[in-house]
Structure formats: C-alpha cells, structure tokens
Amino acid sequence: MTKQASVQTDNHDSDRAQQRGSEWLATAGLRPTRQRVALASLLVGDGEHRHVTAESLYAAVHDNGERVSLATVYNTLRAFCEVGLMHEITVDGTKSYFDTNTHDHPHFFWEDSGTLTDAPSEELEIVRIPKAPDGAEIASVDVVIRLRRK
Amino acid sequence: MTKQASVQTDNHDSDRAQQRGSEWLATAGLRPTRQRVALASLLVGDGEHRHVTAESLYAAVHDNGERVSLATVYNTLRAFCEVGLMHEITVDGTKSYFDTNTHDHPHFFWEDSGTLTDAPSEELEIVRIPKAPDGAEIASVDVVIRLRRK
C-alpha cells in the first residue's frame, strides 16, 4: 500500500464515516448540520463504540480541522442523549462520559488516566440483585469496575 | 416517656455521639478539632451509616447550631476519605456523595430526589466479573441501582 493509496483510502473512509454519521442522525430525526455530521462521524464513523468527554470530542473534531464550539459539543452530546443515540455515564464527579453503546453494559474505569472503556458484558453475571423498594422500579444498573495499574 | 426525659436522652445521645465521633477520629489518627468532632458526631454518632454531600452535611451541622465553613466541610470529608474513614461515591456528575460505610456494597440512587441509600448487599450476587486487562487489577466494583418512582 503506497502513501497515495493510503490517502485515497483515508478519503473513502472519511466519506463513509460522514455517511454513517448522517444516517445515525437520520434514525433519530436530527438535522444533519455540518457540526453534527462532523461529531457524529467521529463517534460512529467506523462502526466502533466510543466513550468521549465533551473535551475529548472537542479536541478530536479540532484535530480534524473542523470548527465547532465547545458549547455546541456539549449541547450536541446532550441532544444525542435525549434522543437515545448515546448514554451518559458518570464515574468520577469531575466529568461526564458519553457512550455510543446504549445497551446496559459494564465499564472499566482506568483510575490513572481517567479513561473509560467497555468491559465485556458476557463476562459479567449478576444472578441476584436487590429488589427495588416499594413504589420504585429499577431504571438501570450501573456497574463500573475501577482499575488500578499494577 | 416525658418530654423531660426525652430532652435528657437527647443530651446523653449528643454526648455519646460526640464521644463516638472522637473515637472514630482517633482510630484514624486525626486531631479532634471542634469542627471535626461536630461533623464526625453527625456522621457516626448513632452508629448508623450515612450518605452525605458536602452541602447536606454543611446544612446539618448548621442546624445543630455549630459554625463550620463549607470549605472546611469539603476539606474534612476529603480528609476522612484519605484516611479511609469514608468512601466517596459518584453518581450523577453534579455532586459527590460520601459514605461512612467503607465496605464495598451496592447503592440505590433515587433519580427524583437525587439521594443515595444503601442497597442490601446480601441481595446482590455477582458470580462472574470481567477480569482486569493485563497490567491492571480491580480496585473496586461500583454498583449503582438507579431507581425511578413509579
């Protein structure tokens, strides 16, 4: 693979990413504005799940040469959550993480770097869970496995 | 039980609470300053576990007629965590909860009121958990059961 070919591939990937981003927005009925497509293609462009903070996504979109304000990143992530495209996860009171995987699944939190990754949900088996007190129902069960580098 | 007796009991309770608070501080080698004893006796004075935020503890200590600044409440809670007297729990990015129960145990988070309570740990049974990736070890497993009033 030559440099040339690689660049071509990059362009194709980027086109595909944008297309995926746009489709993703369309499924939720959100307008595909320039900013949203830029953010969406970073989030779901390669079909992988992502865990981002507003800051990290803001940095990523800027690295890509796109101009999107931080406030818009915040508002957009919140909009994505509201329509169910993403889930918000809170781990260490300081910042919120946004996850493109909206299924209930456990997370690894790396204490040293402050990053969040998916933990394999097949490897988590909860056989019994405290029942909700009267008048309440379980909305979700958040499992965060905190990791310490050894 | 007359009112009189009740008041006497209150005084006794308060004395006992302070004593427990002081002992609790002593076990961690922390100086029993006026402020710390006031906070500690609210936290462990009756032998029950407590879940507080800096704000709620600040309000409680003021209701008791004690003068402790909010910054000191924050610093003190952090000091208690550092020496292992309490654990910090983060649930919804906006505020930190501090728990006098330092054992690993699940929590209920009431979405409507934003309060945190203990969930019975006997009722939680996790039989399999994702193993830590290479080079890492599990520091703790946080389980938060989010409750929605129905």
Add this chain to the structure above:
DNA sequence: TTAAGTGCAAATTATTTGCAGTAAG
C-alpha cells in the same frame, strides 16, 4: 512551640444559558 487545621474569598473546572446570527427543510 509548632505543625496541623480552619475560614474566608478568590480561583478553577465542568457545564449551561441567553441571545443574536445562520442554515436546514
């Protein structure tokens, strides 16, 4: 006496909001 602890106000950090301009349907 002296290092640890405290209080205040200012600083920081993460996030939200008001509002005037811009663009998608």
Add this chain to the structure above:
DNA sequence: CTTACTGCAAATAATTTGCACTTAA
C-alpha cells in the same frame, strides 16, 4: 421563510486553593 441550530461570552454550580489566623499536642 421559519424554526431549529450554532457560537460566543457570560452565568452557574461544585469544589479547591492561597494565605493569614488558630489550636491541639
């Protein structure tokens, strides 16, 4: 066109910090 969206700068909320003063040991 017209309503949703965006950008900026200012506002807010939770928490931390610098520093002079106080107090437990």
